[in-house]
Amino acid sequence: MPDQPSFTFDDMGAAFTGRPVAVPRAASGPSKGAEMHRHAHRQRLRARFTEGGAEAVPDYELLEMILYRAIRRGDTKPLAKALLKRFGDLNHVLAAPPARLREVEGVGEAVIFELKLMEAVGHRMARARVLKKPVLSSWDALLDYCQSAMAHRDIEMFRVLYLDRKNILIADEAQAEGTVDHVPVYPREVVKRALELNASAMILVHNHPSGDPTPSRSDIEMTYAIRDAAEVLGLVLHDHLVIGKARELSFRSEGYL
Numbered sequence: 001m002p003d004q005p006s007f008t009f010d011d012m013g014a015a016f017t018g019r020p021v022a023v024p025r026a027a028s029g030p031s032k033g034a035e036m037h038r039h040a041h042r043q044r045l046r047a048r049f050t051e052g053g054a055e056a057v058p059d060y061e062l063l064e065m066i067l068y069r070a071i072r073r074g075d076t077k078p079l080a081k082a083l084l085k086r087f088g089d090l091n092h093v094l095a096a097p098p099a100r101l102r103e104v105e106g107v108g109e110a111v112i113f114e115l116k117l118m119e120a121v122g123h124r125m126a127r128a129r130v131l132k133k134p135v136l137s138s139w140d141a142l143l144d145y146c147q148s149a150m151a152h153r154d155i156e157m158f159r160v161l162y163l164d165r166k167n168i169l170i171a172d173e174a175q176a177e178g179t180v181d182h183v184p185v186y187p188r189e190v191v192k193r194a195l196e197l198n199a200s201a202m203i204l205v206h207n208h209p210s211g212d213p214t215p216s217r218s219d220i221e222m223t224y225a226i227r228d229a230a231e232v233l234g235l236v237l238h239d240h241l242v243i244g245k246a247r248e249l250s251f252r253s254e255g256y257l
Contacts, residue, residue: 009070035073042068059090062125066118070110078085079106094119097201123149128173135203135238142169143241143248150207150243152164158206160190162199163238182218187226201236202226205243213244215256223251 045065057065063080063142071079086104087093100114126145130138142161150157155177162171175184175190183206194202206222208214215223219242227237240251251257 003086008200010013041075042143060084063090063093064116064137066139067111070108077106078224079111082106091148091152094122097154100154108213114210131169131172134171135163135169140199146241146243146248150205151245153207154209155166156207156209158183158185158204160193161203161205162194162197163201163203164198167201167238171200185226187222190226191229191233191235194230195233199235201238203238204240206240211245213242213247213249215242215249215251221255 014134014166018077037250042065045057045061045190049062054062060077060080063083067076067080072204082104083093083101085092089094094115097117098116101107101115126141126148129141131143133141135142150159157174158176159172159174161169162173164170173193175193176185185206190202190204196244221231223237223240230237237257239250239257240247242251
């Protein structure tokens with residue numbers, strides 16, 4: 001007679017065998033209590049935010065709530081505080097490169113996804129306030145957008161804002177990324193793209209990861225090279241904005257242009 005198959009109790013208790021089977025214990029009182037405390041804490045935070053808006057909660061609690069979608073169970077407060085301690089503020093956390101975020105214990109791909117998603121939403125909202133609008137009448141919004149997009153980057157970035165004949169922003173394009181203190185810029189490519197877009201004017205924007213927006217000699221020379229190339233083709237260079245951590249510098253306002 002062939003051997004009979006052996007069985008054990010599975011999670012549904014559907015089969016039997018004579019061999020002893022380890023039966024998991026029910027969740028203990030303290031862990032259930034911790035789960036209830038976590039749920040109540042999240043509910044209180046959500047209620048405070050709903051009733052009082054962003055001003056009613058500090059940065060670490062905003063970050064806690066952002067992390068809820070990535071960390072469904074468990075306390076997100078320690079990770080939120082660890083991220084702020086490492087990067088300094090909420091803007092720096094959202095702008096931090098994935099490789100640096102992974103250096104923080106507790107950060108996995110789900111957390112990185114949520115942070116980068118929030119960063120992208122913030123940039124899109126800021127850009128929507130200036131795109132297809134006259135630059136001169138929305139200058140403060142333009143500066144806010146440039147700050148949110150570039151002030152907290154660890155490497156230099158260079159972008160060009162292309163304007164039409166009425167100084168309406170028709171395109172915002174990242175041209176290059178560099179290192180902590182240099183970004184390669186090719187004046188011919190900047191001007192060529194303006195012609196492709198049928199633009200009439202440009203505003204150059206780049207950031208200084210050091211935080212100090214004072215232009216370097218190479219910044220000035222590069223600006224003049226683009227200005228001269230643009231003038232030959234009837235294009236106007238309105239300004240060059242250098243974005244620092246807390247403030248920006250305008251070439252036009254400082255007399256460089």
